[in-house]
Amino acid sequence: MSNNRKEIDPYDYIEYFKRNTGLMVSMDKNGKPNVMALDWKTIEEFQGNIVIRAQVAYTRYTYECLTEGVNEFSVNIPSDKIYDAIDIAGSYSGRNVDKFKKAGIQTIPGINIKVPTIKDSLLSYECQIIHSSKSNMSSHHYFYGIIVIAFASNKLIK
Ligand SMILES: Cc1cc2nc3c(=O)[nH]c(=O)nc-3n(C[C@H](O)[C@H](O)[C@H](O)COP(=O)(O)O)c2cc1C
Numbered sequence: 001m002s003n004n005r006k007e008i009d010p011y012d013y014i015e016y017f018k019r020n021t022g023l024m025v026s027m028d029k030n031g032k033p034n035v036m037a038l039d040w041k042t043i044e045e046f047q048g049n050i051v052i053r054a055q056v057a058y059t060r061y062t063y064e065c066l067t068e069g070v071n072e073f074s075v076n077i078p079s080d081k082i083y084d085a086i087d088i089a090g091s092y093s094g095r096n097v098d099k100f101k102k103a104g105i106q107t108i109p110g111i112n113i114k115v116p117t118i119k120d121s122l123l124s125y126e127c128q129i130i131h132s133s134k135s136n137m138s139s140h141h142y143f144y145g146i147i148v149i150a151f152a153s154n155k156l157i158k
Contacts, residue, residue, distance in 0.1 A: 003108055003119065005151040010050045013123055013152055014043055017077060020122075021086050024054060025074045025107070026065035027115045028094075033107065035099050035118070036062045037090030040140070041075060043147070051144045052127050055135050061094040066143055071129045072113040073145055076121035079153065112148040124151045 024038040040055035052075050056063050066073060078085055085103040092099055100107065107116035110126055117124035127145025135142045 003151075004154045005121075005124070006154065006157060008123075008150050008152045010043055010125070010147040010150050012150075013156060016156065017041075017043060017123055020077045021090075022075045022077055023085060023089055023105075023118055023121070024056075024062060025076065025115050025118065026062050027070035027072070028061075028065045029069045031070075031114070033100065033116055034061055034065050034094030035085075035089045035103075035105060036060060036094070037086045038075060046131065046144050049130065049146045051130070051146050052125055054143045054145070055137070055140045056143060057140050059139070063141065065094075066129065066132075070114050072110075072115045073127050073129070073143070074110065074113070074115050074117045075125045075127065076118040077123040078118065079120050079122050079155065081120045082118070117151070121151075122153045122156045126150070 022038040025035050027033050042053050088103040106119040113126045125147050126149045129145050131144040
């Protein structure tokens with residue numbers, strides 16, 4: 001497959017997914033993507049579907065994109081090549097900074113969703129939100145996204 005990645009099952013490489021910080025991509029109501037660093041994420045079953053459950057604070061621009069923009073997101077585990085992107089994605093807000101440009105992050109158009117995934121990722125998951133709820137932390141909200149397709153880099157598979 002192109003982009004040096006192969007389709008995988010959602011639970012493949014789950015230990016890798018759990019151990020590493022993710023880059024969550026969302027999209028605002030005008031179709032502009034945004035990226036933030038995401039540590040609080042799990043892969044689990046929810047209502048018979050395999051989902052990523054992501055915990056996002058109400059103050060994040062990402063929260064606004066997920067609730068008022070496109071009802072989808074991608075989660076990407078970066079390779080060393082773009083590891084510095086975590087600092088930028090996790091310390092600036094998409095309200096006033098184009099973090100893709102600032103961090104030199106390139107995207108790949110979504111295969112099954114409008115939201116793109118991130119090039120140079122070891123793992124990427126395209127998700128459609130099916131549910132959201134208050135989290136056990138009053139400052140955060142849970143988003144449950146069905147994993148519609150997942151990819152692993154050939155680097156990880158080898
Ligand atoms: C390593 C790291 C992990 C983070 N994990 C989360 C997380 O799981 N949930 C969250 O709401 N914010 C998390 N953050 C904070 C957001 O990434 C950060 O506030 C970001 O600037 C929000 O961007 P936005 O306003 O464009 O959405 C994390 C930050 C870092 C550096």
